[in-house]
Amino acid sequence: MGRWEPDSRGRLQEAALALFAERGFDQVTAAEIAARAGLTERTFFRHFADKREVLFGGSELLRERILTGVTGAPATDGPLEVVAAGLAAAASMLGEFRRDLSLQRQAVIDANPELRERELAKLADYASEVAAALRRRGVGEPRATLAAEAGMAVLRTSLQRWASSPVERSLSAMVQESLGELRAVALGS
Amino acid sequence: MGRWEPDSRGRLQEAALALFAERGFDQVTAAEIAARAGLTERTFFRHFADKREVLFGGSELLRERILTGVTGAPATDGPLEVVAAGLAAAASMLGEFRRDLSLQRQAVIDANPELRERELAKLADYASEVAAALRRRGVGEPRATLAAEAGMAVLRTSLQRWASSPVERSLSAMVQESLGELRAVALGS
DNA sequence: AGTTTGATGACTGTTACTGACATCAGCGTA
DNA sequence: TACGCTGATGTCAGTAACAGTCATCAAACT
Numbered sequence: 001m002g003r004w005e006p007d008s009r010g011r012l013q014e015a016a017l018a019l020f021a022e023r024g025f026d027q028v029t030a031a032e033i034a035a036r037a038g039l040t041e042r043t044f045f046r047h048f049a050d051k052r053e054v055l056f057g058g059s060e061l062l063r064e065r066i067l068t069g070v071t072g073a074p075a076t077d078g079p080l081e082v083v084a085a086g087l088a089a090a091a092s093m094l095g096e097f098r099r100d101l102s103l104q105r106q107a108v109i110d111a112n113p114e115l116r117e118r119e120l121a122k123l124a125d126y127a128s129e130v131a132a133a134l135r136r137r138g139v140g141e142p143r144a145t146l147a148a149e150a151g152m153a154v155l156r157t158s159l160q161r162w163a164s165s166p167v168e169r170s171l172s173a174m175v176q177e178s179l180g181e182l183r184a185v186a187l188g189s
Numbered sequence: 190m191g192r193w194e195p196d197s198r199g200r201l202q203e204a205a206l207a208l209f210a211e212r213g214f215d216q217v218t219a220a221e222i223a224a225r226a227g228l229t230e231r232t233f234f235r236h237f238a239d240k241r242e243v244l245f246g247g248s249e250l251l252r253e254r255i256l257t258g259v260t261g262a263p264a265t266d267g268p269l270e271v272v273a274a275g276l277a278a279a280a281s282m283l284g285e286f287r288r289d290l291s292l293q294r295q296a297v298i299d300a301n302p303e304l305r306e307r308e309l310a311k312l313a314d315y316a317s318e319v320a321a322a323l324r325r326r327g328v329g330e331p332r333a334t335l336a337a338e339a340g341m342a343v344l345r346t347s348l349q350r351w352a353s354s355p356v357e358r359s360l361s362a363m364v365q366e367s368l369g370e371l372r373a374v375a376l377g378s
Numbered sequence: 379a380g381t382t383t384g385a386t387g388a389c390t391g392t393t394a395c396t397g398a399c400a401t402c403a404g405c406g407t408a
Numbered sequence: 409t410a411c412g413c414t415g416a417t418g419t420c421a422g423t424a425a426c427a428g429t430c431a432t433c434a435a436a437c438t
Contacts, residue, residue: 003434078377120309149342186375189269192403
């Protein structure tokens with residue numbers, strides 16, 4: 001057995017989500033999260049750049065999933081199809097892995113403006129990387145950026161609807177539906 | 190003459206922009222901004238909810254402009270045309286009023302992740318209000334939200350390109366061009 | 379056995395922000 | 409004119425987010 005309990009980072013994430021869900025984001029201090037995980041405040045900030053980041057530990061993984069989906073799309077696909085492939089990859093990941101925790105996490109985020117800001121920033125980061133991938137495929141600007149940003153808008157709205165929907169619907173289906181709506185909007189209907 | 194110099198809020202905004210442009214956002218304290226404006230730190234936080242907000246004092250005005258543009262669009266317009274009317278109103282406001290300050294401000298924002306987060310949040314707020322206006326016009330969900338979000342993506346990318354473009358091009362023209370690109374993307378090209 | 383490494387704790391400091399109370403010019407009102 | 413009210417500001421004290429620095433010590437390596 002090691003000198004410390006293993007997976008400090010994971011314990012911090014669990015503790016944070018539980019406390020945030022209980023009392024709300026700004027009614028919980030970093031020191032409390034750390035204490036619940038059997039650690040100190042200083043260690044909390046070694047694992048996470050700021051208090052908000054503790055809720056976005058999986059975002060790196062999601063980023064990779066999206067990028068993998070995008071680069072794996074057929075060479076003949078148009079920009080929006082390529083983006084859609086990335087969205088499908090993201091949706092399958094978010095929708096299948098611990099649905100209960102995903103929903104709880106989304107509820108916490110939606111309840112706090114600072115956390116919503118951070119979520120938007122993450123999505124924007126994905127968008128700029130997807131745009132870069134599109135450019136590597138030969139898509140010019142500003143088309144690449146717009147396709148990527150529109151795609152992230154689809155993901156964002158689907159996430160919102162998925163989290164607040166009373167009935168249990170698959171996230172992937174919602175993404176598909178929203179993509180269709182986006183096309184319809186652009187066509188002028 | 191009043192007890193204090195007039196327009197504290199404006200003086201704080203001016204002082205902040207100048208200092209941020211000089212030294213960068215996080216190398217300037219709220220107390221320094223206040224001192225430069227002849228005020229105290231406490232008064233700074235009475236005028237602005239947090240340090241970032243001092244750069245977004247005009248956002249309320251912009252919000253109204255966008256909403257006015259949207260509600261003023263012909264009843265026969267489709268969702269994207271309606272959104273486009275709001276974007277045109279926003280572009281004319283940003284493009285004509287103190288171009289030098291707008292550019293300096295945008296440069297400061299683009300140089301700092303926290304400020305970019307805040308800007309995204311503002312745009313997202315506009316989007317949700319535009320979506321509400323569309324719903325009042327009878328557009329259903331998720332179509333209304335997607336049209337609004339796509340529109341804000343157009344505004345965001347245009348703003349970016351406008352601020353970083355070496356040649357002097359009108360913001361309105363860039364918004365128009367980006368809208369065309371968005372339509373092309375959705376059509377599958 | 380000795381050395382190095384990496385994760386953690388302990389301590390200290392800065393700064394963003396907040397609550398509570400005091401001040402005082404200007405205004406309305408008696 | 410005198411008097412009380414209001415609103416913007418100053419002052420002071422406090423909390424919590426974060427960061428720099430050094431010590432510790434199990435485990436891995438040589």
